[in-house]
Amino acid sequence: MKFKEKTIESREIFKGKMINLRLDTVELPNGKISTREVVEHPGAVAVVALTSEEKVLLVRQYRKACEEELLEIPAGKLDPGEDPDDAAIRELEEETGYRAESLKKLVSCYTSPGFADEMVHIYLAENLTPTSQATDEDEFLSIHHFSWQEIIEMLKRGELKDAKTVTGLLMVMVQKGVEL
Amino acid sequence: MKFKEKTIESREIFKGKMINLRLDTVELPNGKISTREVVEHPGAVAVVALTSEEKVLLVRQYRKACEEELLEIPAGKLDPGEDPDDAAIRELEEETGYRAESLKKLVSCYTSPGFADEMVHIYLAENLTPTSQATDEDEFLSIHHFSWQEIIEMLKRGELKDAKTVTGLLMVMVQKGVEL
Numbered sequence: 001m002k003f004k005e006k007t008i009e010s011r012e013i014f015k016g017k018m019i020n021l022r023l024d025t026v027e028l029p030n031g032k033i034s035t036r037e038v039v040e041h042p043g044a045v046a047v048v049a050l051t052s053e054e055k056v057l058l059v060r061q062y063r064k065a066c067e068e069e070l071l072e073i074p075a076g077k078l079d080p081g082e083d084p085d086d087a088a089i090r091e092l093e094e095e096t097g098y099r100a101e102s103l104k105k106l107v108s109c110y111t112s113p114g115f116a117d118e119m120v121h122i123y124l125a126e127n128l129t130p131t132s133q134a135t136d137e138d139e140f141l142s143i144h145h146f147s148w149q150e151i152i153e154m155l156k157r158g159e160l161k162d163a164k165t166v167t168g169l170l171m172v173m174v175q176k177g178v179e180l
Numbered sequence: 181m182k183f184k185e186k187t188i189e190s191r192e193i194f195k196g197k198m199i200n201l202r203l204d205t206v207e208l209p210n211g212k213i214s215t216r217e218v219v220e221h222p223g224a225v226a227v228v229a230l231t232s233e234e235k236v237l238l239v240r241q242y243r244k245a246c247e248e249e250l251l252e253i254p255a256g257k258l259d260p261g262e263d264p265d266d267a268a269i270r271e272l273e274e275e276t277g278y279r280a281e282s283l284k285k286l287v288s289c290y291t292s293p294g295f296a297d298e299m300v301h302i303y304l305a306e307n308l309t310p311t312s313q314a315t316d317e318d319e320f321l322s323i324h325h326f327s328w329q330e331i332i333e334m335l336k337r338g339e340l341k342d343a344k345t346v347t348g349l350l351m352v353m354v355q356k357g358v359e360l
Contacts, residue, residue, distance in 0.1 A: 003242035003249055003320045013194050014201060016217040019295050021194060021201050026244060029320045036244040037196040039219055041295070062183035063293040064206060064216040069183060070293055077294075107335070109343040111292040113243040113250055114257075115199050115221070118292055120343070140183045140209045155287070163289040163300070163343050170350035179357060 041118035046075035100125035221298035226255035280305035
C-alpha cells in the first residue's frame with residue numbers, strides 16, 4: 001500500500017455508547033506530519049426484506065444527527081464479537097417482527113471512510129415468517145410496506161435519504177432487473 | 181414528526197478540522213431521557229465520471245480510519261457555504277484533472293444517520309475535458325479507468341468497499357440498464 005499513513009501517536013478523545021473518537025498523528029507518504037480524526041464504530045448490518053407479496057419493509061424513525069425522520073431498511077449495530085449474518089437475522093426480527101430463515105449477502109461497505117471505520121453489511125431476506133417485534137428501549141419506529149413501483153417513485157423524488165437503504169435497494173433492483 | 185427527540189442539553193466534545201463531536205441529551209417520545217452522540221460534518225460531494233470511452237474514473241487512496249486503500253469515485257468535502265453543484269465540478273477537476281461542463285444529480289443521502297449529519301450529494305459527469313490535477317497538500321491518490329464490465333466484476337467480488345461509490349455506480353447502472 002504505497003499511500004499508507006503510519007501512526008505516530010494516537011489519542012483518545014471520547015468514549016461513548018455508540019462511537020469512540022480518537023485523534024491520530026500520522027506520517028504522510030511524503031514524510032510530512034498530519035492528523036486524522038477517526039470515529040470508531042462497531043459496524044452494522046442492514047436488510048432489504050421482501051414479504052411474500054413482494055413488498056419491501058422499511059422502518060421510519062427519528063434520526064437525531066439529521067434532525068428528521070428517515071425511511072430506512074431495517075438495520076442495527078453489531079454486538080461485540082457478533083457474526084454479521086447472525087446480527088442481520090436478529091435485527092430484522094427485533095425491528096420488524098419478521099424472521100428470515102436465511103439471508104443473502106449483497107455488499108459490505110464503509111459508510112464514511114474519510115472519518116469513520118464503520119462497515120455496514122447489507123443483506124437480502126426473502127421467505128419471511130411473522131413473529132413479534134422487540135425494539136430497544138430507546139428505539140421508536142414504525143414499519144411500512146412498499147411495492148417496487150413505490151420504491152422507484154420515492155427514489156426518483158429523493159425521498160429515500162439513507163445511504164445504506166439506497167445502496168441495498170439498488171443492489172436488489174440491479175440483480176432483479178428492475179428499471180428506474 | 182411523531183418520533184421527534186427534543187434536545188434538552190447540547191455539549192461540545194471536540195472541534196476538529198474535518199468533524200466536530202457533540203453530545204445531546206434528549207427527551208424521547210415516551211418522556212424518558214437519553215443521550216445521542218452526534219458527529220457534525222460539512223457534507224460532501226461525489227462524482228461518477230465517465231470518459232468519452234465510457235470508462236469510469238476511480239481514485240485509489242489510503243483511508244486512515246479503515247487502515248486500507250480504497251477505490252472510490254472522486255469526492256470531497258463541501259467548503260463553507262459552497263453550493264454542492266459547484267463543489268462537485270471543483271472536486272472532480274482537483275482530484276482527477278478532468279473538467280465537466282455540467283453534472284446530473286443522482287441522489288443525496290446521509291452516510292451514517294445513526295451518529296453523523298454528513299450528507300453526500302452524488303452526481304454523474306459525462307463529456308469530460310482533460311485539464312490538470314491539483315490535489316490538497318495532505319491528499320495522495322492515483323487515478324484509474326475501468327470499463328463497466330470491470331466495475332461489475334469488482335462489485336461482485338466485493339472489491340468496491342466505499343458506500344458512496346457503490347451507490348453512485350449502481351444508480352448509473354440502473355439508469356443505463358447495465359445488468360449485474
